[in-house]
Amino acid sequence: MLTVLVTGAGGNIGASMIRGLCDWNRSVHIVGTDVSRYYCFLSQADATYRVPPASDEAYFDRLSEIVERESVDVIVPSNGWEVRALSQHSETVPAVTALPQGGAVAQFQDKWRLSQAFADKNVQTPKTILVEDPSDVKRAVDNIPTDYIWVRGIGIKDYPGRKMRDLSRIVDWIDYHDGWGSSTVSTYLPGDDLTWLGVYDDGTLVCSQGRKRLEYGESRSWGTGAPTVSRTIHREDVNELGKRSIETVDNAPHGVYFADFRADEDEVPHLTEVNPGRLGTTSSAFYLHMGLNLTALLVQIALEESYDAPPTFNALPAGFHYISKANCDPVVVTDEEIESEGFEP
Known part of the structure; x- marks a missing residue:
């Protein structure tokens, strides 16, 4: 029987993927993993295991142990952290994945690097400025000619984006999230x-x-x-x-x-x-x-x-x-x- 491991099995994306495997006209043994000791109880997989965060050095040892114990054929990740880890170290785990190259994943997941990658390409992006200190915020407010600007972190679910304009509130928002050097401000686009x-x-x-x-x-x-x-x-x-x-x-x-x-x-x-x-x-x-x-x-x-x-x-x-x-x-x-x-x- 085919065995598929779904990461983040207690989350909404993991739950939908498990439903997809259950709806498939093929017999599948479903293994779920999750970081949370609580969300593991939400998993609808046939077998569920708790794992360390993907950034933890013990992550791959634990995942490999589960893969070998359950004879997992395929791993399908449901979140950006595990996508990054698995794409960069796919040879570490004895199961296959359908993932992009690790270098491409890292570039896509960094919103600042991504905006710069398209600066000289035929893909339009909002005007974006990396903010490393409050002077960058003032420069952005002065140089982005829209009523509002969009403030957000550059990483995987770094912190929520927000439409703002007041200089002091933007500085406070970035301060609150300890976001200097890892935040951007962009043109706020009002359309679809x-x-x-x-x-x-x-x-x-x-x-x-x-x-x-x-x-x-x-x-x-x-x-x-x-x-x-x-x-x-x-x-x-x-x-x-x-x-x-x-x-x-x-x-x-x-x-x-x-x-x-x-x-x-x-x-x-x-x-x-x-x-x-x-x-x-x-x-x-x-x-x-x-x-x-x-x-x-x-x-x-x-x-x-x-x-x-x-x-x-x-x-x-x-x-x-x-x-x-x-x-x-x-x-x-x-x-x-x-x-x-x-x-x-």
Whole structure:
């Protein structure tokens, strides 16, 4: 029997990937791992183990022990920390993965380095300044000609991004997060909040899908965290820009990536970040609801098996909304249903 290990099994992405493996028309023994002694209880895997953080030197010893004990064939990580660790030390663990190259992962996960990588490429990004002390904040406020600027950390889930303008509040916000040298301020773009997910197999784009985020009802800041409402879209510019954003940095893309964009006042998308090697909170659940089992596809790519490939672009129909909130069962609703059955105020 095929054995697949899902990391972060007690989290929302890990839970969706486990559902994908359970829905697959194939017998799979599912092993879950999680860092949290509490979230392990949320895992729906057949067997669940606690592991140290991926930054801990004991991480690979513990993971290898689990892989050997459970005869794991494939590892599918669900978070950026384990994507980075596994992509850089894949030979350490006796199981296969479908992950990008370690160097590309490191560059994608550093938002400042990523913005600089596109400075002389044909990919538009917001004007961005690295802030190392308060004088950089003043320079940014003086030189970014928008009503607001976007302040955020540059690493993996460093700290929430926030739309701000007041100089003293920006300095206090960065101070509070001990973010000098690891924060950026950027042009705040007021247009559509867009994302594009692509799955690659050894340099070839297998399938992709674009989406527009509509509401962040449970997030502390717009554009941070998972949206509560998002909608599938078919946009040629987003498809082209998403593909180019990945392939500009990674010359042999492999596995899954999702690129985020914000549009300017003329509705031109600008790249804001790329998340390599993992599914997102919404895509892992939404696309599975729509019949696109990306977890199963990634396992087949890792095993170098043949598979039925979805359409390269626009893998799902446009105009479907995914609506989800904590403690509520998510629903998928069409444009037509919202127009004809939407609740009146």
